[in-house]
Amino acid sequence: MRDNGDSVSPPALSEATAKGIEPDPPDDRSRVSPPLAVGTGPVGNRGRVSYSSVLVESSAGPALNPNFVLKDGVAAVDIPAELLEDSEPLWKCCLVGYFMNEAPHIGTIHATVNRIWGQPGRKSRIDVQFIGKTTVLFRIEDAGTRSRVLSRKFWHISEVPLMVGVWTPEVRWSKLIWFPQRVPRYAFITWLAIRDRLATGHRTRQWGHVQWCVYCGEPDETRDHLFFACPYTFTLWLQVVGNLFGSDPDPDWEITLQSMLLGSYDRLTSILLRLALQTSVYFIWRERNDRRHNGTGKTVDQLARLIDKSIRNRITATNYRSNQKLYGLMQIWFSAHL
Numbered sequence: 001m002r003d004n005g006d007s008v009s010p011p012a013l014s015e016a017t018a019k020g021i022e023p024d025p026p027d028d029r030s031r032v033s034p035p036l037a038v039g040t041g042p043v044g045n046r047g048r049v050s051y052s053s054v055l056v057e058s059s060a061g062p063a064l065n066p067n068f069v070l071k072d073g074v075a076a077v078d079i080p081a082e083l084l085e086d087s088e089p090l091w092k093c094c095l096v097g098y099f100m101n102e103a104p105h106i107g108t109i110h111a112t113v114n115r116i117w118g119q120p121g122r123k124s125r126i127d128v129q130f131i132g133k134t135t136v137l138f139r140i141e142d143a144g145t146r147s148r149v150l151s152r153k154f155w156h157i158s159e160v161p162l163m164v165g166v167w168t169p170e171v172r173w174s175k176l177i178w179f180p181q182r183v184p185r186y187a188f189i190t191w192l193a194i195r196d197r198l199a200t201g202h203r204t205r206q207w208g209h210v211q212w213c214v215y216c217g218e219p220d221e222t223r224d225h226l227f228f229a230c231p232y233t234f235t236l237w238l239q240v241v242g243n244l245f246g247s248d249p250d251p252d253w254e255i256t257l258q259s260m261l262l263g264s265y266d267r268l269t270s271i272l273l274r275l276a277l278q279t280s281v282y283f284i285w286r287e288r289n290d291r292r293h294n295g296t297g298k299t300v301d302q303l304a305r306l307i308d309k310s311i312r313n314r315i316t317a318t319n320y321r322s323n324q325k326l327y328g329l330m331q332i333w334f335s336a337h338l
C-alpha cells in the first residue's frame, strides 16, 4: 500500500507499533507536542510520530522540505532559495572597494571615508569591513552618499588608489564563470569555489569531519589554501598560467580573481585566463578527491600536462581558425608557455 509518499512511517507500521510491539510506555509529551517528542524523545517513539510526517504536516509547502544529501559520509542540506532571496536588504547598502595596492589599516580607512564621504551633522556612519586582502565592503546607509561615491568611482585612501563599485555578492565574479568558451563542469566547480561552497576540510570540520591538505599536510584545508596558497597547487598554477597575466601570478585567491576581472587584458587573453583558472580549479579539486579516496597522487608535472591538454582541446573545439573573433587563441596559449 502506498500513501502520500511517506515511506518512513506508513500507517500499517504505526498501527503495529501502537498494538504493543513497542514496549515503551506512552509519552505524554508526544501527544501534546509531537515535534518536540520527535526531536528529543527515544527512538521508540518513531512508530507513533515519524520525523518525516511531522515535517510534512507542519510545513507550509513543499519548498520547506529539507533535501538531505549524504556524500562521503557527510550530510549536507540545501537551504531553500526562498529563504535567501529576502536577504537583499542586508547588502543593498554596501559598496565594494578594491585597493590597487596594499590596503591601508582598517582604522585609517574607516576614519578617512567617514571624513570625506560622511555628511557633517549627520549621524549615519560608514562601516568598513575587509572581505579580502585588498577588498573592503563599505556599508553606507544614505543613498545620496552612495551614489556620490559611486559616480566618482576612483578614490584615494592614504594615497592608495581605491576603485569603488556596486556590491552584489552573487554576480560579483560572474564574468569569470559564464563565458561562451567555458566547460560547464569546470565552470560549476569554480562557481562553488568562488562561493566557498566546496566541502573543504575547513568547512567539513564543523560537521566533525577533519581533512588536512592532501597535497602538503597543512591542517587547515581552506578554499584559499587550495587555490593557490598551497605549495603544490601554486607551483601547478604557475605552470598552467604561464605568463598570461603579464606579471607574476599571486597565490592569493582574491587577488587572482580581482586581477583577472580588473586587469586590462585583450579579449583572447581574457578567455584563456578564465579557461586556465576554471580548468585548474576543477583538476585540483578532482585530484584532491582522488588522493583522498584512492591514495594515489599525480606529480605537479603530470597534472599540469593534463590541464594543458584539456585547455588545448577546448581551444580546438571553439573552431578558432575559422572564427574571426577567436583567431589566434591557440597561438596566444602557446606563446604564453614558451
Ligand SMILES: [Zn+2]
Binding pocket: 213, 214, 215, 216, 217, 218, 225, 230, 231, 232
Ligand atoms: Zn596544501
